[in-house]
Amino acid sequence: MLSSLKRLIIGRPLRTEQLQEEKLPVWKALPILSSDALSSVAYGTEQILTVLAPIGALALWYSLPISGAIIGLLTLLILSYRQIIHEYPGGGGAYIVSTDNLGWFAGLIAGASLLIDYTLTVAVSVSAGTDAITSAFPVLHKHSTLISVFFVLLIMLLNLRGLRESGTIFSFPTYLFILGMLGLVLVGLGNVAVHGIPANVPPVTHTFPAGLGWFLLLRAFSSGCSALTGVEAISNATPTFRKPETKNAARTLALLGLLLAMLFGGTSLLAYLYHITPSPTETVLSQIAEETFGRTLPYYYIQGTTALILILAANTAFAGFPLLASIMAKDKFMPRMFASRGDRLNYSNGIIVLALAAIGLIVAFEGEVERLIPLYAIGVFLSFTLSQTGMVVRRWKQRNPGWMRKIAINAAGAVVSFIVLLIFAVTKFTEGAWIVVLVIPLFIFAFYQVRKHYEAVAEELRIDITADKPEKKDHVIIIPVGGISRVVRNTIAYAKTIGDDIVAIHVAFTEEDADKMEKKWEQWNPGVRLVVTRSRYRSVNGPVLRFIDLVQERVGDNLITVLIPEFIPRRWWQRFLHNQSALWLRFLLLLRKDVIVSTVPFHLRK
Template identity: 70%
Template sequence: MLLTKIKASIIGRPLKTEQLQEEKLPVWKALPILSSDALSSVAYGTEQILGVLVVAGAFALWYSLPISLAIVGLLTLLIISYRLIIDEYPGGGGAYIVSMDNLGWFAGSVAGASLLVDYILTVAVSVTAGTAAITSAFPILHDHRVAIACGFVLLIMVLNLRGLQESGTIFSVPTYLFIISIVMLVIVGSFKILFVDGGGTPPPITSHFPEGLTWFLLLRAFSSGCSALTGIEAISNATPTFRAPERKNAGRTLVILGILLAVLFGGISLLAYLYHLTPVLEETLISQIAEETFGRTAPYFFIQATTALILILAANTSYSGFPLLASIMAKDKMMPRMFTARGDRLNYSNGIIVLSLAAILLIIAFHGHTERLIPLYAIGVFTSFTLAQSGMVQRLLKRKPQGWKGRLAISLTGAIVTFIVLLIFAVTKFTEGAWIIIVILPVFVYMFSRIYKHYNAVADELRIDISAEKPQIKKQMIVLPVGGINQVVRNTVSYARSLDVDVVALYIAFDEEDAKRMKGKWNEWCPDIRLVIMRSRYRSVTRPLLRFIDKLPKYVGDRQVTVLIPQFIPRRWWHSLLHNKTALVIRFILLARKDIIVSTVPFHLKK
């Protein structure tokens, strides 16, 4: 009862199943919940591009503008493609469902694996990046970064266990503040450059291709910048959590996200170019731009604070995506069934908890330096993009709905472009860690296939023909191990006698004298139940009991055996340390090894 109360105080009172509808999200709440991951990547997208280009010298920096434009173009394509998916799949599900549905089991499990891995990486990476922002401001906290990051994960976990509605309210504030602060930065910065600085003096643009700048470097800069495109999948995956009309609201949210991303990312890239900024080790690009624009005044600190906050909250996107995807995959028998269970607050609590634990393990394993994982997770994202668009192509070709040709063109373009980007990623980032993903994905796919086979095998085994396979009656007998004669044994023997079944009591004696004494007492106390006495030379109770049960069929035929095991139920938890756990051990071994029934007869201690 105490546990129930503690649980309620942390995650809130249980909700009824009918309350499910009320938990659904309006657009203004869905946007911050589902898009903080995508929006927060604005904080490092441009910086990743410049970080690659700067190797080729100052002249190369100009190429950040066309690259950013290409990325915004890719973004537009993705937004349009995903709107088609939302229309076709109002029941939710992005890459996993689309590819499972149209491309088959294998493509589906690859998409599922890459999405699940990505959700975990997103939590670890975002939370540690946010923690790094905080520990940079307060260096004294640096040594505690692992504890702080894990604390944040736990905090987000608890908020999510409380349910979508409330966490939506909590998470919407910082996301909107971040949007406001970056929009403000872009507007004031552009204004300052145009009217105050007189347009600045942009670096000279040469008509020649700068020396040192190779096509490989350009592609690498492009793929680095694509880390700003993670998190789009979340919305189409979560269509059913939207308030009705789900399809329309999800589509609208997707478009709003696309416009915001284009404005914020494009604006940051433009300002960085006009201010002639390059990435430095000690200061983030956003911080440099904000300092150029406002100096170290209140608006600067406001921008820094909202950036740090949204990085941590970006992890929350995964808390909408991972549990939902895991539950869908569990319904498809590819993940353990526990992921389908809705918790007290109607969310998929097991998914929330598993996601948190996996992220915490990653944070601890990388000593809180998960920034290195940033390049990795774009691979998973583009794998799922490609599979989703390919699935749509297949679907449109098969169904040919009204206006299918236009849609096919969009999806085909999407599939081809994202596949090319994926290849660019795999090649240019292979040594940076892309190979890890290439190792992990097959492991996941293999795991899914094993789980799938197991569930199908079990389903086959459990299937019953109602008209033919009726319950059967079998002759029974009870074996009752006794350790002496006392109130516990009386309680158990009373139960056995009440059942009107043959009963044999079994006593394990440690020496001859012990055996004789017990025989005498038993015959006086309960002569109508037969007592078998066995000798144990190894001080074990379990082994003689197993031996006895093995030999039973010889004497009693194929009766079904029930073993009665008395169990102390102490009043205080620490009392249970004072009583041997023999009952539990016997129960476990008997159930695992034999086809017998184990009945636990409790004896509740009063003191």
Template identity: 65%
Template sequence: MMTALKRILIGPPLKTEELKDQKIPKWKALPTLSSDALSSVAYGPEQILTVLAPIGAVALWYSLPIAGAIIFLLVMLGLSYRQIIHEYPGGGGAYIVSSDNLGTFGGLTAGSALLIDYTLTVAVSSSSGVAAISSAFPVLRPYTVLIGVFFVLLIMVLNLRGIRESGTIFSFPTYLFILGILGLVVTGLVKVLIQGVPSHVPPVTNHLPKGLTLFLLMRAFSSGCSSLTGVEAISNSTPNFKKPVKQNAARTLAVLVILLAILLAGVTGLAYLYHVVPNHETVLSQIAAHIFGHSVFYYYIQVTTALILLLACNTSFSAFPILASMMSDDKFLPRMFGVRGDRLNFSNGIIFLAVAAIVLIIAFEGNVNQLIPLYAIGVFLSFTLAQTGLVCRWIKNKPKHWLSKLVINLIGAILTFVVTIIFAVTKFTEGAWIVVILIPLLILIFYRIRRHFVLVGQELQIDIETDKPEEIESRIIIPVSGISKVVRNTIGYAKSIGGEAVALYIGFDEEDVKRMESQWEKWAPDVRLVTTVSRYRSVIRPLLRFIDHMGEDGKHRRITVLVPEFIPRQWWTKALHNQTGLMIRVILLFRKDVVISTVPYHLKH
């Protein structure tokens, strides 16, 4: 039944040779890998205004130069990640660049920062999408957490079906959103040109109004920089592109940067012109209401905004599993993250990401304003490390045109480092301290995982010239609770593998033991039966004592415990029967001198 359900949800398994068919063209890659960055138009400008609005209308003018600074930083990041695409077409982005040029610690710092950011991206995007829906339909506000969890699970299932299928599904809402916001910006600007500047537009000022400090300006800038998260996703996922890989990835990144710059500038400008400030309704919803009224175009904006915010999770679902698989290959994460699933994607990474994001949504009750402070510090740290790594690379290798590349990355590294510090300072008490503590903790965990793999590898390594397989004498113990077809099945298997087989019966009184010995003598006299009385009704302790007794002679023997077990036809009836076999397996699993094995007998009922 579970297999059938799995096939319905994610489709039939794909052959390894079909991996090349899962690559995606540019028109699919843009919505699949850029939905996170593009969707930030819905909350990035709002985060700027959230900081400035309490000061008063006169402070709102500063949203324009702040947006200009963010767009400049966006262009610098676009140029930087374009170079990463050409230098590291294997993907991995900041993790690979930092590992290659800054060493293991730098790579792990970038990797941990990105893993945190991708998880927060899913939580923030889904929560923002639900906020957009509840702005248009207030009746849904009490169910925001439940709706957010549902959409994360839905997108998880779509990604488990494979990147090609999910790319097709996600393409249309993203393009509809782009058209909608472009239409909103153009219509808003045309109305201003025709009708004139609205009378209530906030005044322009060349001095800081009372209450607006440099600290608040930096805080507004850092909040708005959340619009830049997701820019790195294309370089991280370069291997997903169709050939020519590098050219297609670089062109897609260029389109993303141009589109995002236009949309950010347009939405921020309209918010200023129409004097929109954050309240219970999102900024984008208020702008759409000012321009279109509550017409069909308003609901078009709200629906497409909600869709892209929800689908922005897909950027992380594309990049997180690839990064996790690379770190798994480097022995910094469990092996399971490096294994491809039935649909040739890294399904364990997809599932883990969904579960982690759902935990965040529930913990923060789907509140975007509480999640945002945790959001961008990790990605800007990875930006800084990636560009610093490229600076080191250009200085060391000095390729063609290396000076111009060095200037771009040096400027980018300085700017993103400044933004990282601003984030850490201005958002520290709002929750950024969690990320500041979590990144070093993750790095420590990664080192411990790597150390474990190294030690295990050293311990398991053999010399094929001298370390030959040797035969080990085996003693087999079969715990029995009576005479049945299950026990007969287990004894027959024990005889087939050879070795000295002993059946152990643990009774709770003398009469019970005598009855068992009499029946066994008639049924299987050729198999040795050992009986013991457990006056405290324990099965485990007498079994452990007998195992110790069997190994007392000091000979080089392996003790194998064969546990007879019957398997009911219906899975739910399993819980109706005694779980002694399960307890035996759990206890003996940690004994170095014992091999534990189950011999199943399948019932018809």
């Protein structure tokens, strides 16, 4: 039944040979890997205005040069990550670049930053998408956390079905959003061109208004840089592209950069021209769409596609997190389960863990984007800084033709990313950025502990194949029995095929039960000695474990094999009608040294 339910939810298992069929063409990769960056158009401008608006109308003009500076940084990052795609076609992004050029410690910092970033991407994008829905339908506002959790689970299930299938599902909303946003920008700017600049547009100023200083400008710039999150996702996931992987990944990244610059720059300009200010009940993008179209069908189209792209932006993280976790698992810094592909040839364990972590964040922060954003960008720009610095070191070592131009791009990206990182760390520290600053070292400590464990296990399990040969050891076979039945007969018959030193143990709760069992066993006479022990506290496992301890003292270095008789009901639900004493005893015995545990099943017919 469970197998049938699993197939219904995620589909039939795929053969390993079908992995190439799951690779993505450019038109599918763009919505899967760029939805995070594209969706940030919905809240990037709002983050800038949230900082500037309290100062007054005169401060709003500064949103334009700030947006221009962010687009300039975007250009640097796009150019730099195109280089990373060609240099590191195996994916992994900042983790691989930092590890290869700056050492393991820097790589682990980048890895921790990216894993945190991916988790926050899911929480932020889904929460922002829910805000878009509740802006259009305010009655749903009180249920926003529950709605966000539902969408995370839905995206998780879609991703468990595989890259190709989820790519088809996610592509249409992304392209609908792109068309809607291009239409919004073109119609909005066209209205301004035809009807002139609105009368209430804040004037251009070359002096700081009262209350506005460099600190607030830098804070607004860093907040607006949240629009750049997700730019690295394409280089991180280069192996998921169809051949030629690097060329297709570079094309997709170029398309992303062009679209993001146009949409972010256009919405920032419209927000200024329409004199839009942030509202606690309505997003800035909603106000721009209402000003452009009114509460007509195009407005609801913009809100609907915005909600979809914001929610589906989480899919970028569902593509990046499992892949990065698998790479780190192969390097022994994360549990090996993250390196295993699921039935649909995806890294299903990473997908599930990411969904659960994001749901935890959404519930903890009640789905409030403003509280999640400060946590969001620290990891993003830390990974940006490390990857760009790693590329500078690589270019300097190789010094291939054209290295000076390339190193200039990487160095500029590293410096600007580091400046943004410092601004975020200082301006957002008390708003929650301190959590990420604390969590990253904890992640790094955990990574080292995992690697240390794997190395210790490998060292202890390693053998010399030229000298170490298997040796035969004598062993005592112990069979816990609850009574005389076909299950016990079947287990004794099997025990006689693997050894001669066999003893059965029965735990009785009363003297009468003990005498009755001894007489019946003597009458049955299966050729195996029975030991009956009494338990005044009605415990079975305790007396059995104590008996095994006594046998261990007697046999010394010899092994002990415990065969547990167990009957298996015909139907799965019938298992709940019987106690699980065999299961619990098996768990306890697995913790014992030099004790081999095995279950001898007897399948019931009725």
